[in-house]
Amino acid sequence: MSTEQNYPIKKVNLICAKGAIEDVYATLVMGNGAVMEGIETNIFFTFFGLDAIVKKRLDKLHTGVVGNSALRLPGGFRMPTLLGVIPGMESFTSWMMMGQMAKLDIPPVSEFLDLITAGGGKIYACKLAMDMFKFKAEDLSEHVSGILTIGEFYAHAGGEGSQIIFT
Amino acid sequence: MAQKTYAGITVDVNEEGYFTNPSQWTKEIALEIAKEENLVLTGQHFAIMEFLRNKFLGGEALSIRSINHSGVIDVKTFYQLFPGAPLKKATKIAGIPKPVSCI
Numbered sequence: 119m120s121t122e123q124n125y126p127i128k129k130v131n132l133i134c135a136k137g138a139i140e141d142v143y144a145t146l147v148m149g150n151g152a153v154m155e156g157i158e159t160n161i162f163f164t165f166f167g168l169d170a171i172v173k174k175r176l177d178k179l180h181t182g183v184v185g186n187s188a189l190r191l192p193g194g195f196r197m198p199t200l201l202g203v204i205p206g207m208e209s210f211t212s213w214m215m216m217g218q219m220a221k222l223d224i225p226p227v228s229e230f231l232d233l234i235t236a237g238g239g240k241i242y243a244c245k246l247a248m249d250m251f252k253f254k255a256e257d258l259s260e261h262v263s264g265i266l267t268i269g270e271f272y273a274h275a276g277g278e279g280s281q282i283i284f285t
Numbered sequence: 286m287a288q289k290t291y292a293g294i295t296v297d298v299n300e301e302g303y304f305t306n307p308s309q310w311t312k313e314i315a316l317e318i319a320k321e322e323n324l325v326l327t328g329q330h331f332a333i334m335e336f337l338r339n340k341f342l343g344g345e346a347l348s349i350r351s352i353n354h355s356g357v358i359d360v361k362t363f364y365q366l367f368p369g370a371p372l373k374k375a376t377k378i379a380g381i382p383k384p385v386s387c388i
Binding site: 232238 | 346348349350351353359360361364368369370371372373386387388
């Protein structure tokens with residue numbers, strides 16, 4: 119018998135605190151990927167990350183074009199920060215990014231939430247951030263399982279082989 | 286390359302048990318691989334596996350999202366039919382390579 123021990127990840131608990139396209143998609147890809155592997159999955163949206171589960175906002179996320187030092191124009195040149203202040207530039211860049219992702223069969227946020235919950239993944243909203251931004255339960259996507267305090271989140275996150283990941 | 290025998294037929298598989306030659310696959314073989322995964326296959330299982338095989342043989346990438354567009358079943362049913370990691374399980378039983386997609 120092998121003496122090598124195996125410690126598989128049995129549960130992941132993702133926290134998304136930012137609401138730009140790339141922040142939200144990092145969380146959704148990791149969450150959906152975990153569900154696809156048969157790993158129990160909880161996703162907790164807080165602060166600006168709440169935009170990803172607020173019905174009126176979730177399919178209208180943007181990416182930041184000012185102060186985003188990794189952002190490049192088609193062709194590979196860095197995007198000058200000053201260009202970012204041109205009206206419509208943020209919408210245009212966000213539209214381009216969504217288009218690139220659609221080509222790779224990456225779904226819109228609403229469909230991603232549907233895929234994750236179809237596989238048994240759970241989506242939660244942060245109570246404190248809900249209060250701070252004055253959101254109500256009915257503002258949230260029907261895929262949200264509940265509104266949790268941080269204490270409740272930790273209670274959900276417990277268990278052997280469980281990981282908490284802050285994206 | 287490893288080999289395995291299902292339903293009296295020897296097939297080529299990789300180290301994880303995925304077929305390396307999808308043309309060696311038959312429905313009888315699928316029933317036996319499913320037994321290893323503790324699954325009893327129904328018509329619905331075969332219908333979605335046929336969809337996956339056709340898509341793979343047509344050179345398309347397989348994703349969990351594509352199941353919703355299969356016209357056969359939705360993703361929720363897919364998770365129920367192949368509990369745990371459905372895309373991995375279904376492709377293994379359907380005699381095609383493990384999908385490399387992240388979606």
